[in-house]
Amino acid sequence: MKKETLSILEHELVPEHVLMDESEVKELLDKYKIRRVQLPKIKVSDPAINGMGAEVGDVVEITRQSRTAGKALSFRLVIG
Amino acid sequence: MEIKTAAEELKKSGVDEEIVELIKEEFISVALATEIEEQLEMQVGQPYVDDIILMFGREVESEELNLGRIGREVNKIKVPVKIKNELRQKLRVVKTKLSKEKLDAILAAVEQKYEEAQVEPREAVGIVAAQSIGEPGTQMTMRTFHYAGVGAIYITLGLPRIIEIVDARKKLSTPTMKVKLVSEFASERNKAEKIAMEIEETHIRDIAKVKAAIEDMSVWIVLNAKELKRRYIMSEEVEQTIQDIGTALLVEVVGGGKLRIHVKDKSYHDLLRLEAKVSTTLVKGIGGIKRALVRRDPSGEYVLYTEGSALKKVLKVDGVDSGRTTTNNINEISDVLGIEAARNAIIEEMAGTLDEQGLDVDPRHITLIADTMTMDGEVKQIGRHGIAGEKASVLSRAAFEVTVDNLLEAAIHGETDALKGVTENVIVGQPIKLGTGAIELRARK
Numbered sequence: 001m002k003k004e005t006l007s008i009l010e011h012e013l014v015p016e017h018v019l020m021d022e023s024e025v026k027e028l029l030d031k032y033k034i035r036r037v038q039l040p041k042i043k044v045s046d047p048a049i050n051g052m053g054a055e056v057g058d059v060v061e062i063t064r065q066s067r068t069a070g071k072a073l074s075f076r077l078v079i080g
Numbered sequence: 081m082e083i084k085t086a087a088e089e090l091k092k093s094g095v096d097e098e099i100v101e102l103i104k105e106e107f108i109s110v111a112l113a114t115e116i117e118e119q120l121e122m123q124v125g126q127p128y129v130d131d132i133i134l135m136f137g138r139e140v141e142s143e144e145l146n147l148g149r150i151g152r153e154v155n156k157i158k159v160p161v162k163i164k165n166e167l168r169q170k171l172r173v174v175k176t177k178l179s180k181e182k183l184d185a186i187l188a189a190v191e192q193k194y195e196e197a198q199v200e201p202r203e204a205v206g207i208v209a210a211q212s213i214g215e216p217g218t219q220m221t222m223r224t225f226h227y228a229g230v231g232a233i234y235i236t237l238g239l240p241r242i243i244e245i246v247d248a249r250k251k252l253s254t255p256t257m258k259v260k261l262v263s264e265f266a267s268e269r270n271k272a273e274k275i276a277m278e279i280e281e282t283h284i285r286d287i288a289k290v291k292a293a294i295e296d297m298s299v300w301i302v303l304n305a306k307e308l309k310r311r312y313i314m315s316e317e318v319e320q321t322i323q324d325i326g327t328a329l330l331v332e333v334v335g336g337g338k339l340r341i342h343v344k345d346k347s348y349h350d351l352l353r354l355e356a357k358v359s360t361t362l363v364k365g366i367g368g369i370k371r372a373l374v375r376r377d378p379s380g381e382y383v384l385y386t387e388g389s390a391l392k393k394v395l396k397v398d399g400v401d402s403g404r405t406t407t408n409n410i411n412e413i414s415d416v417l418g419i420e421a422a423r424n425a426i427i428e429e430m431a432g433t434l435d436e437q438g439l440d441v442d443p444r445h446i447t448l449i450a451d452t453m454t455m456d457g458e459v460k461q462i463g464r465h466g467i468a469g470e471k472a473s474v475l476s477r478a479a480f481e482v483t484v485d486n487l488l489e490a491a492i493h494g495e496t497d498a499l500k501g502v503t504e505n506v507i508v509g510q511p512i513k514l515g516t517g518a519i520e521l522r523a524r525k
Contacts, residue, residue, distance in 0.1 A: 006396055010403045013413065013421035013428075041457035048418030062420055067427070067443040070162030076419075079457055 008047050016063040017048050020075075025059045028075060042076035049078070056080045095123050153183055157191045202518040204502070206452075209445035213430075216439040217242060233373060233387045235408075241433045245426060248453065248461035250411050252389075259372070259384035259394060260404040269374060272382035275399045276372040277311045278365070279386070284322070285359035287313060288339075292355035294348060299355050303337035313364055321363050366393045392416045414459045422459050426450040473497050475504040 008014055029036060042049060044056055054060060058078045066072040091097070096119070150171050154164050167190060199205060221238040236244060236254045244252060259279070265271040284290060289302040301322065303315055315337065322339060323331050330342040341358070343351050371387040391412045395402040407413060408429060414422035427443070427450045434441050452467055453460050460466035468480045474490040474497045497504055505512045
C-alpha cells in the first residue's frame with residue numbers, strides 16, 4: 001500500500017517558504033546593509049522549494065515558528 | 081469569564097441575538113471579529129466593547145489580534161508577537177479598567193524591558209551558547225538508556241546523543257522513528273499493528289525454516305503458518321518473492337507449506353550461498369526498519385516506535401500521517417524535508433535530550449547552534465570537518481585541532497591571516513574585536 005503523491009510541505013517540521021521578488025530583496029538587503037551572499041543559503045535542490053521555480057540567486061522568505069518570538073521571518077539565498 | 085456567561089450578559093445588555101451567537105462560536109476569524117466589534121460598538125457603545133471583546137478575544141484564531149483599545153495599543157509596541165499575545169492575555173485578566181495613562185506606562189515599560197534584554201551588537205553569542213550547553217553537559221549521563229516501557233527500543237540519550245547531533249553523524253548509533261498514524265488507524269490497536277507489520281522488515285527466515293539439503297541438492301523452505309498470519313502475508317507472496325530472487329531458479333511448491341528450490345549442476349558452496357541469500361530476502365516491510373512497536377501515547381492515540389529509520393519510504397505508506405512522522409536522523413530529514421526542517425529537527429532533538437536529562441537551557445542557545453549548522457544549505461557538523469574547519473583564519477584552525485596539518489596546508493597554499501577573529505588575536509596578543517573591544521573612540525575636535 002503506497003500513497004500516490006507525498007507532499008512534504010504539509011510536514012510539521014517544514015515552515016512556509018515563499019519566493020521573494022526583486023524589489024523585496026532589495027528592501028531587505030538595504031534594511032540590514034548586507035550583500036546577497038551574506039544571507040544564509042538554501043540549495044536549489046532543497047525539497048522544500050521544489051516546484052516553486054526558484055533559481056540560483058533568488059531569495060526565499062521563510063516564516064518560522066519560533067520558540068521565543070512566536071513567529072519569525074528568515075531569509076535564504078538559493079545556491080546551486 | 082466563561083463564554084457562556086459572557087454571552088448571557090451581552091443578551092441582557094441588549095445586544096442582537098445573532099451577534100451573541102457569533103461570539104459563542106469556537107473560532108472566530110479576524111475579519112468576523114472586526115465586524116462583531118463594529119456591531120457591538122453600535123449597539124452598546126464604546127465603554128463595553130473592550131470588556132466584551134476581552135471575554136472572547138482568547139478564541140480569535142489569529143496571532144495578530146487587533147481588537148479593542150488594549151489590543152490596538154499592544155499591537156503598536158515593538159516586541160515579538162509571542163510577547164504581545166501574552167501581554168494581551170495578562171492585561172485582560174486585570175479586573176479594574178485601565179486608564180490610558182496606566183496602559184501607556186505598562187506598555188512603555190514592557191517595550192523598554194524587551195529592548196534591554198536584547199543582545200548588544202558585537203556580543204560574542206557563540207561563546208555564551210557554547211558555555212550554556214557545555215556546563216549542563218558535565219551533568220549529563222554518559223550511558224545509553226532505554227526508552228520507557230518494558231522490552232522497548234534502546235535509544236542513545238544524554239551526552240552521547242548531544243555529541244551525535246553536533247557532529248551531524250550520517251550513521252546514528254540508534255536510529256529510530258516516531259511514526260504517527262492517520263486518525264482511522266491511530267484509534268485502534270489492531271489497525272496500528274497492521275501498519276507496524278507493513279513497515280517492519282520481514283525476511284524469509286522470520287516466517288519460514290530455510291534448510292539446504294545436500295542429499296537432493298536443493299534448498300527447502302518450510303513456512304510457518306502462524307507467523308504468516310500474524311504478519312498478514314499470503315503464502316503466494318512468499319512464492320513470488322522467492323521466484324524473483326533469480327529467474328534461473330527452479331521453484332517447486334511441494335504443498336503443506338513447503339517449497340523446494342532445485343539446485344542443479346552446482347557445487348555445495350553454491351547451495352550454501354543460495355540458502356543464505358534466501359533466508360535474508362525481504363518478503364515484506366521497509367528495509368532498515370528492524371522493529372516497529374505499537375505504543376499508546378498519553379493523548380490516547382496509537383503511535384509506532386521503530387528501530388531503524390527510513391523516513392522517505394515510511395512517509396509513503398498508507399495510513400501513516402506524513403505530516404507528523406519524524407526520525408531522529410537529522411541528515412535524513414535534511415534530504416527528505418529540506419534544510420529548514422533539519423534546522424527544526426536539530427532544535428527539537430537537542431532540546432528534547434537536554435529536557436529529558438532535567439536540564440534547562442535557553443532555546444536561544446540551541447537555536448544558534450542549529451542556525452550555524454544549517455547556514456550553508458546543508459547540515460554541517462561543528463568540528464574539524466565543518467564549522468571550525470572552514471574558518472577563514474589559519475591560526476584559528478591550527479589552534480582548534482590537528483595544528484601541524486593545518487599550518488602545513490596553509491604554508492603550501494601561501495595563505496594570509498587577516499587577524500579578524502578572536503582566536504588569532506589572542507595568539508598574537510592583540511585586543512580582540514568583540515563587545516566593547518569592537519568600538520573605537522575618537523575625540524571630538
